[in-house]
Amino acid sequence: MSMDLSAPAPARETPAALRHLIAEKGSEAVDGISLTVSARGRGWFEAALIPHTIAATNLSDRKPGDSVNLEVDLIARYLESLLEARGPARRDR
Secondary structure, three states: OEEEOOOOOOOOOOOHHHHOOOOOOOEEEEOOEEEEEEEEEOOEEEEOOOHHHHHHOOHHHOOOOOEEEEEEOHHHHHHHHHHHHHOOOOOOO
């Protein structure tokens, strides 16, 4: 899924389909670069970038208006898949 970093709100918010899969201290990939989520809120998240990450990746080349590819944490996707396969929670146990 992609997101335009300079688009006016709410277009630059985290896509709704991914919001429930983003957790603080979890991993998200931006253009294939794995980052740790440092904060999240309703419809947004941020990742702290250290100087090495900026120097060793193409993130420093990003400009307002560039679209980025977003990927959520693999464990979050697996967990969601397992829970969906399990079906609705049973309360009669």
